[in-house]
Amino acid sequence: MFLAPESPWWLVRQGRIEEAERSVNRLMSKQGQEAAFDSQKAVAAMIHTNEMEKHITVGTSYVDCFKGIELRRTEICCMVWMIQILCGGGIMAFSSYFFERAGLNTAYSFDLTMAQYGLGAVGVFIAWALIPWVGRRTLFLVGQVLMMVLLLIIGFIGVGHKSQASSWAVGALLLVYVFVYDITVGPLTYSFVSEISSTRLRQKTMVLARNAYLVANIVNNVLTPHMLNPTSWNWGPKTGLFWAGVCFLTIVWAYYRLPEPKGRTCAELDDLFERKIPARQFASTVANPFDNGRRHGSVEAGSRRQE
Template sequence: MEGYDLAVIFSFFAFPAFSKKYGHLTADGSYQLTAAWQTGLTNGTCIGEMIGLALTGIFADKYGQRWTIIGALTLVTCFIFITFFSPNVHVLLVGQILCGIPWGVFQTITPSYAAEVVPMELRPYLTCYVNLCWVMGQIIGSGVLRALVDRTDEWGYRIPYALQWVWPIPLAVGMFLAPESPWWLVRQGRVDDAEKSLNRLTSRQGQKAFDSQKAVAAIIHTNEMEKQVTLGTSYVDCFKGIELRRTEICCMVWMIQILCGGGIMAFSSYFFERAGLNTSYSFDLSMAQYGLGAVGVFIAWSLIPWVGRRTLFLVGQIFMMILLLIIGFLGVGPKSQPSSWATGALLLAYVFVYDITVGPLTYAFVSEIPSTRLRQKTMVLARNAYLIANIINNVLTPHMLNPTAWNWGPKTGLFWAGICFLTIVWAYYRLPEPKGRTCAELDDLFERKIPARQFASTVANPFDDGRRNGSVVVTIMAPSVTLLDVRTPAARRQLAKTTIDLFRNILFLLFIVRYARVAFIHLYGYGPAASAKMGYAAVRKSLYRIFLRLPGVRGKVQAEIKQSLDDLEKKLVPSGPGITRYTALPASGWGPDQVRAELEKLHEMKHTR
């Protein structure tokens, strides 16, 4: 809906019927809306969107994403009446501001909801699909205007506004039938509803191999882990600690959609007209532009599995800067028909590159980079940053293109090429690679302050809670007891990270247990129970050495864990040949009390043969 309306309002500046109704007569006999009112109408929409974004962060957290979207669809149905019946440009401005409020809601809830209801493998596809929806709205808007460009009466601009009433009802019905985000349900403490939501999101065939309880447990773990790092969920928390870096990345990535020269695309029909093409050709090229944009999104989908998001984003910026430079230099010479068509072709190529790279990937970045607890509010702040950049663009670009103002024409490309170069420098040093990372893994990388250029090569360890809160959990198990599933990817990565220490200590402990048992039996006549107890003492001492080497372990926690081991050693009276195997790995979310309980459980389970 927003893509349609923005395509309409920007293209209206080159639309004869609209200019005659709301503009004034110029010296050459044509009607033009002044640059000031062009800026006012476009920025009025941005102001309304900023209000809607602020409300989104509040209502989405309280009522959920589904009902927030349904409420916004209800509002936009009412506000369209104002733009449709507006008798003058002043009322039209009020209508644009009010319509901007629900559009602001749509801007952040859609990628956020998409990121939370699909598996990690499908996340970039569905978030990039948001950009395709924008393009489809723009194609429809341009097609409607192209069909009505020859109408000179008031219905030439009222019909495009009236067509907006087509969307809200079917979209509201679809949202009512859609499941709520399981992440939001977990944050509300509705764990059972979260499990039901996950089952609804899974096909009947997929439910046979899908364990919704494990999926909910992973969501709960990620949520609890983020609580330890970020206690609050307010807007202020987005600027604290590691969240500040994530907020910066989201804000800059969304601003780059404008700062890389993307603002010219919104004024494409007007840009083509100022480059020397007539009105009909301008709208034809605009339709071709949005058609190429749709093709670009499909190409982006095919590249995402093979090329990193960061790499594709940077390459796109470089190509767009080159195209903007060529467009700008074409505007330096005298205006001619060949140069006008060359400018149009280059702008189409620019749009094509944009919709393969920066356009769709922005939605993937802004939905993946924030922490899950602050995702909605981080995206609200990022979209507000985008709107601020868009307001600046809406002030500058009309003045650059308008013949009654600066009249730069295609030379506008030189200005945006320079800004695009600055965004390339920022992206190279600050933009990380989130490809293939779960939410918990991204939390771990940001908490460890891994540089952006090393994100792709760094092994994430989201279950090492000892580094986060000073607590270490040890799981001791015999061959017949499985307390930790080391087949999971996270457990394997943890084993790989500490391979040397674990291998050395395991060999040492097996040596102690095996040969101490034999020595005591043969030399002192002690039975299996005594040898097992002595072997366990060696195990305990070696485990404690591992604790001391783990980073971030606090002295108080060390003492409590040591006391737990001492207490268990006194109680342990084995009846078999002794402990034959142990594994020491951090487990998520456990503190000293859980360690003590787990060790007591081992005693009750007769952790011996």
């Protein structure tokens, strides 16, 4: 925390403009520096946007998140966060027990759990490099498909005869699953919920989305122990088949409902949502946020947000 730079947006809201400019320069990528990025203009846009937010957030309520085009944005944010669990990610919370139920002893289960966390960290670092280059939607969908395939393989191994080799195969596949999750769905969720929600309802939308995630997590924490416990449903690795089926449903939803926000300003996203552009056409549609003679709730910053 001591090494983390202050957010320029937070500094602007505190009236510390010079510090905000220094923070922008510190956070700027090499590409931005080479393009002669003007930090003063960026901070000026932040000041302007902050003043507008003060006006447009007055009088808003949670009910507004379910009205008109805001309902679609709320749905996307809630579903994306829930998919962290619905894609089978909840198994990771019970990974040690899952490894034991797959046939590995306690020591090996512990070792694989530690390896899981290490691979997860590496996956997040790789995601940092991939997200600016690969579309959020594309990376999210690819991750879902790969995770579904891995869950299917784990489940089918569980159907067969249990052996030491099959136990290690299940353990290795779950590690690969965690690695894929932390490159794709895991970190991308936070990008989506912050970009898709509208400026004037962002705080309320994120509260609703996080609560949706917690509800999904409660369901997972009730169901998964029953699936794994030998005195209950006793599914063991076959649990992967159940979550693969749920993951498939989330893939269908994401294909038709999840838009591509990469490289879009807040104003451009407002325009695309107001024009009710289908999710699959977001990336190819030209946004014209000022063509209709009025400004949207989120103001064009003059330059595209950092990818």
